[in-house]
Each structure stands twice: as C-alpha cells, then as structure tokens.
Amino acid sequence: MSSPKQVIVIGAGIIGASIAWHLTKAGAQVTVVSESGAGGVATPNSFAWVNASWGNPEIYFQLRIRAMSEWTRLAKDVPGLPFAWCGGLCFDLPPDRLEAYAAEHSSWGYGIERVDAKRAGEIEPNLVAPPDFAVYVAEEGVELPLDTPPGLIVHSRPHRKLLNGLVHAERLHMRQTAEGRIIAGSDFAGGDPGEDPEAAARQLFAVTKxxxxxxxxxxxxxxxxxxxxxxxxxxxxxxxxxxxxxxxIAVMHSGITLAPAVGLFAAREILEGERDVLLTPYGLERFAR
Incomplete structure (x- = not known):
C-alpha cells in the first residue's frame, strides 16, 4: 500500500485553505505554512461577493459559474458553513452599459432580472433612492462571517436588518452580515484609501448611512x-x-468566488495529474509567450 502524498500549502487565505481541505479529503498529508495565520490577509478584508458578474469574457464566466455551483457542493460537505444566496441588486453602470451587460450575461445563462424602481424597492425596501433601472441576480451570494491594489472597506457596529442582499450602487457597494454589520466599499474590491484612510473611511460611511x-x-x-x-x-x-x-501556483483576485472550484481542481491535478479543461487558459506559461 503506497504512503499518502505529502504536500506543503503556502498561504492560509481562502484559496490555500480550500486547496488544503480538498487535498486532505483526497487522502494527502498536508502541511499549511502561513505567516498570517488562518484566513490569510486578503480574505478577511474582502467584500466576499460570490458571483459571475461584470467584465468577464465568456471563458472566464464559465469558470466562475462552475465555482458558484461548487460553493453549493461545499456548503453541503462542510456542515454549518455560513453561506447564503442572498441575491445582488446592481445599478452602478449607466443604463446603456447595464443593459448591454444584462443582455450578454443572459445569453450565457446567467439568471438576470431587469427591474424598475418599484421592484427594486421591494427587493431592498430601505434604499432611500431606488434606481429607475437595475438588474437583479438572485443566485449571487456572500460568505457571511467575514468581518494587490489597496481596497478600503468600512464595517459598522451590529445593527438591525437593513439590507436583504448585495447592493451595488454607483460608487457604493453594500451588504449586511449575519451579525448585522453593514460592510461597504466604493466598489466590491474596495476603493483607494488615499493618503488619509481614516478620513476616507468616515466619508464613505457617511455616504453609506x-x-x-x-x-x-x-x-x-x-x-x-x-x-x-x-x-x-x-x-x-x-x-x-x-x-x-x-x-x-494558485493566485487570483477572485478568490472568494473561485475557492471551492480551484481547491477541487488543484487537488486533482496535484495528486492525479488531471487538469480540468476550465483551467486551460490560466497556466503560468502564458506570460512567457
């Protein structure tokens, strides 16, 4: 009987954690090395939006949509994983670009609903100014407990429920965690904090309120x-x-969305040499061409 493969995973953010978990589940002996401890650095400071939206060519959309389905699988495999398909209400583009995005992603099978101000107000009744035109994607989600370009994110104290899901307004992206914290950034990755992050945070929080x-x-x-x-x-x-x-090597910006799929695919490739076709465009060799 062969001994289990020994693998060292460097980094304990969501990608490293997912790869380590999938490797261990597949029978490998895994050691995780990280200066920052469990959770890494980028993951706890992220907006934690699981999606296949915005500016993705179709080939990348297909990887992201597969990753969304793997989140469903992972939520079943890890009892108590705090994850919710809360939906996303987006109106942070001009109407013509928003319509073009909706048409393109609808043609790829993304569940997009075009909504008016009345419907937007039903989805998020606490918005002061519901948009005249927005798109709503019910199947987008967030990893709820999450309290390199820099990205400024503000966190409120716990509060009664104000938001049902994700809201992406112009220069203001918001969501609310399970414990009631409103988390906001000028976009989902967080905006540039500038030379005075504290002042920028206060200004952003005022806009949020x-x-x-x-x-x-x-x-x-x-x-x-x-x-x-x-x-x-x-x-x-x-x-x-x-x-x-x-x-x-596994490095990316969209770690929250891609983590369960990357963990599964990387574990298979490391242990069995089997490379999933969805990973074809993402080899390191592309930078040597």
Whole structure:
C-alpha cells in the first residue's frame, strides 16, 4: 500500500485553505505554512461577493459559474458553513452599459432580472433612492462571517436588518452580515484609501448611512485596507510551474468566488495529474509567450 502524498500549502487565505481541505479529503498529508495565520490577509478584508458578474469574457464566466455551483457542493460537505444566496441588486453602470451587460450575461445563462424602481424597492425596501433601472441576480451570494491594489472597506457596529442582499450602487457597494454589520466599499474590491484612510473611511460611511432608511443609529466600528494579489492581466494563475518540480501556483483576485472550484481542481491535478479543461487558459506559461 503506497504512503499518502505529502504536500506543503503556502498561504492560509481562502484559496490555500480550500486547496488544503480538498487535498486532505483526497487522502494527502498536508502541511499549511502561513505567516498570517488562518484566513490569510486578503480574505478577511474582502467584500466576499460570490458571483459571475461584470467584465468577464465568456471563458472566464464559465469558470466562475462552475465555482458558484461548487460553493453549493461545499456548503453541503462542510456542515454549518455560513453561506447564503442572498441575491445582488446592481445599478452602478449607466443604463446603456447595464443593459448591454444584462443582455450578454443572459445569453450565457446567467439568471438576470431587469427591474424598475418599484421592484427594486421591494427587493431592498430601505434604499432611500431606488434606481429607475437595475438588474437583479438572485443566485449571487456572500460568505457571511467575514468581518494587490489597496481596497478600503468600512464595517459598522451590529445593527438591525437593513439590507436583504448585495447592493451595488454607483460608487457604493453594500451588504449586511449575519451579525448585522453593514460592510461597504466604493466598489466590491474596495476603493483607494488615499493618503488619509481614516478620513476616507468616515466619508464613505457617511455616504453609506445616507443611502439607507432607518440608519440614523448606525455606527462605524472599524475599517480595513486589503491588498489583493492580482496577476498583471487580471486573470488567475492556476498551474504547475514548468521547470520547477513539485511547485504548483494558485493566485487570483477572485478568490472568494473561485475557492471551492480551484481547491477541487488543484487537488486533482496535484495528486492525479488531471487538469480540468476550465483551467486551460490560466497556466503560468502564458506570460512567457
């Protein structure tokens, strides 16, 4: 009987954790090495939006939509994983670009609903100014407990429920956690904090309060500035490194969305040499061309 493969995973963010979990489940002996401890650095400071939206070519959309289905599988495999398909209401683009996005992603099978101000108000009744035109994707989700370009995110103290799901307004993206914290950024990755992050955080939080009914008692608790590792072309690197035996690289900006699929695919490739076709465009070798 052969002994289990020994694998060292460097990094304990959501991608490293997913790869380590899938490797262990497949029978490998795994050691995780991380200076930052469980959770990593970028993951706890992220907006934690699981989606296949915005600016994705179809080939990347297909990987992201597969990852969304793997979140459903992972939620069943890990009892108590705090995850919710809460839906996303988006109106942070001009109407013509929003319609073009909706038409394109609808043609790819993404469940997009075009909504008017009345329907937007039904989805998120505490918005002060529901948009005249927005798109709603019911199947987008968030990893609820989450309290490299820099990204400023503000976190309120726990508050009664104000938001049902994700809201993406112009220069203001918001969601509410299970414990009642409103988390907001000028976009889902967080905006540039500038030279005075504390002042920028206070300003962003004021905009957040002004956008919500019943938020008079909402208080700022803290802000975070995350630094997210992003390959230069904006797409993931998920592959072996040619010429460096035993080295496998998985680095990307969309870690929250992609984690369960990348963990599954990477574990299979590391242990069995089986590379999923969805990973074909994301090899490290593309930068050597």
């Amino acid at each position: 002004a956008a919500l009914r019943g938020a008079d008692e909402l208080e700022l608790d803290f802000h975070t500035v995350g630094y997210r590792p992003t390959p230069v072309d904006g797409f993931p690197v998920i592959s072996r490194a040619d010429g460096v035996g035993g080295l496998y």
